[in-house]
Amino acid sequence: MLILLAAAAFGFTRLGDAFFPETTRAQFQIDVWLPEGTQIYETERTIQQIEDYIRTLDHVTDIASAIGRGMPRFLLSYTPKSLNASYAYLLVSVDDYQHINSLKQQLQTDLETRFSDIVPVVYKFNFGPGHFAATPIEARFNGPDKKVLRKLAEQAMTIMHEDGGIVGIQHDWRGMAKAYRPILNEVPAQNLGIDRRAVANVLASAFDGSTVGVYRENDELIPIVARAPQNERINGLSEIQNLWIWSPIAGQNIPLQQVMLGYKTFFEDGQIRRFDRKRAITVLGAPATEMASTALARIRPQIEAIELPIGYSLKWAGEIKDSRESLESVLVPFPMFMVLMLLITIFLFNALRPALIIWLCVPLAIIGVVSGLLVADQPLNFVAVLGLLSLTGMLIKNAIVLLDQIELEIQSGKSRFEAIVDSGVSRARPVMMAAMTTVLGMIPLVFDAFFAAMAVTIMTGLTFAAVLTLVVVPVLYSLFYHVKPNERTLKPEKKTLAAVSNYQ
Incomplete structure (x- = not known):
């Protein structure tokens, strides 16, 4: 015994460890991340190419996509992503859920090969929380300095890449986004009554549009955006010189280049996230074919061995965090x-x-x-x-x-x-x-x-x-x-038989 x-x-120790099981829903999901700062039109063109490829696969019946954000919450366990022009979500339907595993592996490999500049994650629906369904492996670094946090995240991502069994590897700050900052020529601008705010409004209208009001529909506020027509929008810095700006002193439009010295090109963080009011960068990953707990068991000692400067910490989030909290609520x-x-x-x-x-x-x-x-x-x-x-x-x-x-x-x-x-x-x-x-x-x-x-x-x-x-x-x-096999039969005692007996 x-x-x-x-x-x-x-x-x-050989049992797999999962938080909640996967569903038998005849659909699976794809998260597609393009480089940070990608225009939504470029994202749309890339997703169109991906959809054309997926339609050629066997057992695929329908494809629905959302560009720039997730879909409306059509399922309790689905959590849509927030607005991001470089993100797209695809919902793929198949004729039988039993084909999903083979399609999932094929698509993950093919998308990484055919589209080298994207980070795809192909994953199934499950019964558990949806906020980590795509990337159940999450390592969160906390600390004050942005550069140090990015360096720690890069080290963790390198470990995941070297493992070979993890896909969809990135961090939630994503890459540095290219930005341009106009340099205002102060003297001519003051003489013409033009300030930085006026220049910013002209540039915003030419690129993404500027909010000029709000329209209320029932309890929803919809912004009213003023934007140049499609044929008048500029596509690069070389066309900015064709913009005009209103001068209240001159009483007419003047070329924008008359009050500009040039533009400064630099890279900045497209997004900075915080957790518990501290800067936090989370490295994300998903197992290619195995359970998240199996893949995590391999890389966890290596990531925890990363030397952290004073004032920085590492915490595990994702599936392991939710699983631990749920089990604690039961086992405590x-x-x-x-x-x-x-x-x-x-x-x-x-x-x-x-x-x-x-x-x-x-x-x-x-x-x-x-x-x-x-x-x-x-x-x-x-x-x-x-x-x-x-x-x-x-x-x-x-x-x-x-x-x-x-x-x-x-x-x-x-x-x-x-x-x-x-x-x-x-x-x-x-x-x-x-x-x-x-x-x-x-x-x-x-x-x-x-x-x-x-x-x-x-x-x-x-x-x-x-x-x-x-x-x-x-x-x-x-x-x-101390019962012996050769014990003799005892005389019956005068006791009332009851379910509760005295063993003393």
């Missing part, structure tokens, strides 16, 4: 309830030894659980843990039934050895029938994507533990009460 428990403990009160259940069993038998016998049988479920999950190729996810916790009460019930029958047999006048043997024989059918009915009731859930791991946990754990309970409980009873 100890060997089986040791083997189960080793098998526990668990010891208190375990102690309460132990006290109930002690009060039930009015003795300590029967309670110890019962609780020594509980770990037997681990043997069946690990074996079942490995054979069924199911991960130890959140619902599997709930199934494992529910097994405790079922196993305690079986042990109580057997111990109570042993006491009833002893009170009828049998020797303790005979009582143990007869009780095991007489209680075998009720115990196995109770386990069998539970197992049969769980069979439909085995084919459900969400409850499959929980069903396998309960079915295999209960079946294996029920059989072992009929063997282990009599053995432990014999050891705790």
Whole structure:
């Protein structure tokens, strides 16, 4: 028995660890990130090329895309991305969800090969939170200096790239965006009554447009943007010299270049994120073919070995953070309830030894659980843990039934050895029938994507533990009460048979 428990403990380390299972929805998602600062028109052209390629693949039925942001929240577990001109979201429908895994791997490889300047992430829907569905591996660095944070993020990204099993690698600050800053010629500008704000408005109208008002529709405020017609918009710095600006002193439009000295080109952070009011940069990644926990186990020691300057810290976010917080909410009160259940069993038998016998049988479920999950190729996810916790009460019930029958047999006048043997024989059918009915009731859930791991946990754990309970409980009873095979039959005592027996 100890060997089986040791083997189960080793098998526990071989189980996959996932927060929530994937769905059987006949759709999958693609996040496409172009270089930071990409115009939305260029993003649209790239997505059109990607859509044309995806339509040539087998089993693909429909494609829907959103440029510059995610789609409206069409599913509870879907979290749309915020506005970004260099981002696009694709929703791909297939004729059968069983083809998604092969399409996912093919698309991830082909997109990285055909479009070298994008960061694609192809991923499935799952039942859990959607904010980390695309990139469940997240390493967050906190600190004051932007350059140091970017350097730390680059080191972590290098480790992920060298691993070879992680895709969609980037950080949430993304690349530096190219920017231009006009240099105002102060003297001519003042003589013409032109200030920096007027220049900024002209440039904004020529490029992205300027907000001139707000339109209210019910409870929604829609900005009114003034923008030059398509044929009058400028496409580069070389065309800025063709812009005109109104001079209140001259009373007419004048060329913008009369009040400009030139332009300064520089690179700046397109976005800076904070967490707990501190600057934080998060390195993102997704496993190519395996579970996130498996890929994370490989790279975590290397990333945590990165030397952090004073005032900087590393925290793991994503799936590992949400999984840990969810399990803590369940497991933190668990010891208190375990102690309460132990006290109930002690009060039930009015003795300590029967309670110890019962609780020594509980770990037997681990043997069946690990074996079942490995054979069924199911991960130890959140619902599997709930199934494992529910097994405790079922196993305690079986042990109580057997111990109570042993006491009833002893009170009828049998020797303790005979009582143990007869009780095991007489209680075998009720115990196995109770386990069998539970197992049969769980069979439909085995084919459900969400409850499959929980069903396998309960079915295999209960079946294996029920059989072992009929063997282990009599053995432990014999050891705790020093029962000998040659004990003589005792005379029956005048006691009232009751479910609650005195073992003192």
